[in-house]
Amino acid sequence: MNIKIIVVEDEEDLLELIEYNLSKEGYEVIGFLNTKTVQRMLVEEDVDLLIMDRNLPGVEGSEFVQALRKDGFTTPVIYLSAKNLDSEVEEGFLRGGDDYITKPFNMKELILRVKALLRRTTKKIEDGTLVHRDLVLDKSSRTLSVDGKIVDVTKLEFNLLSEFILNKNSVLDRDYLLENVWDEGEEYQYRTVNVAINRLKEKIDPEKTKDYIQSVRGVGYKLC
Numbered sequence: 001m002n003i004k005i006i007v008v009e010d011e012e013d014l015l016e017l018i019e020y021n022l023s024k025e026g027y028e029v030i031g032f033l034n035t036k037t038v039q040r041m042l043v044e045e046d047v048d049l050l051i052m053d054r055n056l057p058g059v060e061g062s063e064f065v066q067a068l069r070k071d072g073f074t075t076p077v078i079y080l081s082a083k084n085l086d087s088e089v090e091e092g093f094l095r096g097g098d099d100y101i102t103k104p105f106n107m108k109e110l111i112l113r114v115k116a117l118l119r120r121t122t123k124k125i126e127d128g129t130l131v132h133r134d135l136v137l138d139k140s141s142r143t144l145s146v147d148g149k150i151v152d153v154t155k156l157e158f159n160l161l162s163e164f165i166l167n168k169n170s171v172l173d174r175d176y177l178l179e180n181v182w183d184e185g186e187e188y189q190y191r192t193v194n195v196a197i198n199r200l201k202e203k204i205d206p207e208k209t210k211d212y213i214q215s216v217r218g219v220g221y222k223l224c
Contacts (some may be wrong), residue, residue: 003118004028007040007051008035009080010062018051018080018165021107022114033057035064042068046168047075049118051110054081054092066095071224072214074133074168076121079115080105130165132223135212137162146204156181157200164213164223173220197221 005027009015012033019029030045032038034057041047052075054061065077076098083092084102092100097119121131130137134147142158144151153161159181164172174193182188201213214224 002028003048004030004045005049005051005114006030006032006038006047008038009033009051009053010034010056010058011053018110019105023113025111027114028093035059037060038064039068039071039073042073046170048121051073051114052077052079052097053080054079054083054088062092062095062097065097069096072222074224076117078110078117080110102148130162132165132168133210133212137165137167144204147207151203153200153203155220156196157203160196160200161204165223168223170196171216171219171222176220 005022007015007018007022007029009018009031010033015031026209029181030041032041033180038050042050052061052065054115056064059067061079061088064078067221068075077096078099078101079092079097080101080103081088081091081092089100089102095148099117101110101113113222121133123160128139130139136145137143137158138145139162142155144158144161160177160203163177163181174190177193178188178190182192197213205212211224213221216222
């Protein structure tokens with residue numbers, strides 16, 4: 001499985017060292033010296049992990065991540081920062097971080113942290129399982145569990161959720177969903193998609209607190 005990682009680090013030598021070591025592990029790594037074009041990359045590419053320095057030119061790293069979270073981006077984030085006070089580490093987590101490593105750091109530890117976070121957050125296709133947040137789809141048994149509890153879904157709902165997980169970070173329009181989820185040879189209306197998604201959302205988030213699937217007005221839907 002092709003794992004794509006973005007690294008944002010303003011020290012060029014350190015950035016190249018991180019890129020080199022992660023590439024040796026088989027990851028596709030894209031490095032940035034600042035945050036200027038990172039959000040555009042997250043929109044255009046299916047990125048699995050963001051490694052973010054905090055002391056950056058322009059926008060402070062954790063503030064940038066906080067803004068991403070407000071815009072609906074759920075890409076996992078590891079901070080790699082010289083800001084090492086307890087209050088600063090806490091601030092990083094509160095602003096949307098998933099893990100925090102302080103500088104100076106051990107490269108082997110960074111790689112182990114990367115692998116551990118990816119195991120928890122990346123969709124798993126090779127073993128027949130798709131994972132997003134606390135949603136787990138077992139393709140062999142065609143079962144869905146939410147936060148460890150089995151949720152009964154129809155074949156259509158299972159396939160619909162699978163499509164969203166396989167295309168995380170992308171907005172899927174109704175034409176795409178009708179073409180890839182519904183049976184061929186039959187005509188359906190956009191309302192069919194809306195109804196199915198609303199039923200699915202009710203099953204996986206009955207208390208309406210997790211907001212897994214968001215409507216993008218005038219375009220379609222995205223997984224969050």
